[in-house]
Amino acid sequence: MKAELLKREGNLVTLKIAVEYANFNEAIEKVYKKTKGKYNIPGFRKGKAPRKIIEMNYGKGIFYGDAIDAIFEEVFEKAVNETGVAAIGRPSIDIEEISEDNGLVMLVEVEVKPEVKLGDYKGLEVKKEVAEITDETVQLELDRMAEQNSRLVDVERTVEDGDIVTIDFKGFVDGKEFEGGNAEGYELTIGSDTFIDTFEDQLKGKALNEEVEVNVTFPEGYAREDLAGKPAKFEVKINAIKVKELPEINDEFAADTTEFETLAELKADIKAKLEEEAEAMAESQVRNEIVKLAAEKAEFETPETMVEAQLSRMMNELAFQLQSQGLQMEQLLEITGKSIEGLKDERREDAEQIVRGSLVLEAIGAAEGIEASEEETDAEIAKMAEMYRMEAEEVKKALRPEDIEDIAGQVKIRKTIDFLVENAKLV
Structure with missing residues (x-):
């Protein structure tokens, strides 16, 4: 098999893929053996007619379509690897030639990840705002606890x-x-x-x-x-x-509902935890803002295929959240009077932002040579194992190679954002 990148226009590329006739003919033979029972040929019992006889009666290309379907996925994957394109869409196929001399020759058009032209991504200025935890904030949490114990x-x-x-x-x-x-x-x-x-x-x-x-x-x-x-x-x-x-909020309340003996101890613990949460939230907002700024400074066309895939993931997450609350998507649609497309439209801007951020982080990671080491990936698997109360090796054995690759990709993204934060100007 040979693959050649013929042209690229925006996010669309055209590949020329040639499959040797012997390989294509092997695929045809497999299709013939699998489907020959469908054909009624005078003089032959059903399923006993030779391939050439069927081709004479129905046309030489009778098995071509199924044979192409049978080999295309494997052939296309090899072509993508050979040409180095990052295909993201569903390919469209145009058969250029089928002959014993040149084999099966296809022109395949497919959407690919865009070429990202990065802007300035070092020294990005981001404001870090940590929410102040006041006595009123602590009291609100105490009121919530009292409500839970009402x-x-x-x-x-x-x-x-x-x-x-x-x-x-x-x-x-x-x-x-x-x-x-x-x-x-x-x-x-x-x-x-x-x-x-x-x-x-x-x-x-x-x-x-x-x-x-x-x-x-x-x-x-x-x-x-x-x-x-x-x-x-x-x-x-x-x-x-x-x-x-509602119970009275006092030392007795603290002793009955928590591990603390006094209200003062409970308040101190609440304040410490809220301050920790506020710091974590502020850091998360900084990381999100930095990625957003880096994406805004980059130049590329956002692939609609990736946006639609992200929207589908968001709809699946919404359906899962609803199920955890004992609801179905159909009930949400009835209550809100919206359609699935309406819900997608509400989330489209967020989906586009997520896609642009992921592509920019990938480009920055490549530009800076950021990688996930085997030790870092194993550490992430160990966290998963701890979550599921399993041994790390047991979890690792259960994962497919693509799963481990995905985990490594997540580590790489996190390290890339760490890099942006380290090189940012926090104000």
Whole structure:
């Protein structure tokens, strides 16, 4: 097999790939043996007709398409390695020639990583802002802890703002119950704006076990078109009225909920941890800003193929997050009234920024000769092993070569960002 880079226009390259006829003919023979049972040839039992007879009846190229499909992936990978192009898109194939003299000759057009023209990436000026941890900040964290340790207490009075009520309800539109409009034992926080229109307001002042008629109107842009803009009636029964009872924040609270004996010790620990988090967040923001600045100073065309691939990864991550919360993507789309394409459009700018950053970091790493050593890669695998409570060697054996290469790539990216930070001007 021979491969030649014919031309490059922007992010598109054209390769000329020639496969020896003997190799291509071998692929044809394999296809013939695999598919010969599909052909009915007069005078032959099904699947027994010789290849030449089938080609005479159906045309000499009857097996060409399947044979090209069978060998293309391997051939294309060799061509990419031989020419040194970094293919990122789906290749398109134009058959130039098939002959015994020249074999299979293909012109293959494919999108590749762009040639990045780096701008100034040393001495980038970045502002590092570490959030100040005040007494008020510590108190907010204490309040959050108290909220986590609160308990619900039944009260015997009418419903007030902030109460948590347990209700049964049935919804009617045009005098008929509608799908999704019924529930029993539903917990609703009054004032949370969980329900549409004035639903929650109409429960205020109502008593325990009271049956209430609530009248609302679905908004015009409601996700369900069959309900959008329509008036609805809900029959609601109040089964319970509860309030959150928060524990008093004192030494006893600290001793009961943490490893500390006094509130002063707990506050000191909270402040130290928040300061550590603030420092880590500030460093993360510096690293992100440096990569963004380096990308802005570089000149290249952002490959749409890579942007789309990044968007797909972001959608998969979103779907995983939703599943961890017991939701499906379809439910999110219904609630928000958006489409998958709409969600992608909202994230496109971020995806483009991620792609540009990764390409610039790759170019800077190459320019500065930054590599990931075997020891550094092994150290990263050891961290993975610790996370999964496994032996490092056991994890390493389970990884494919491409997995280890990907881990090394992540180490290299981190080292490249470290290099940019070390050479930046922090203000």
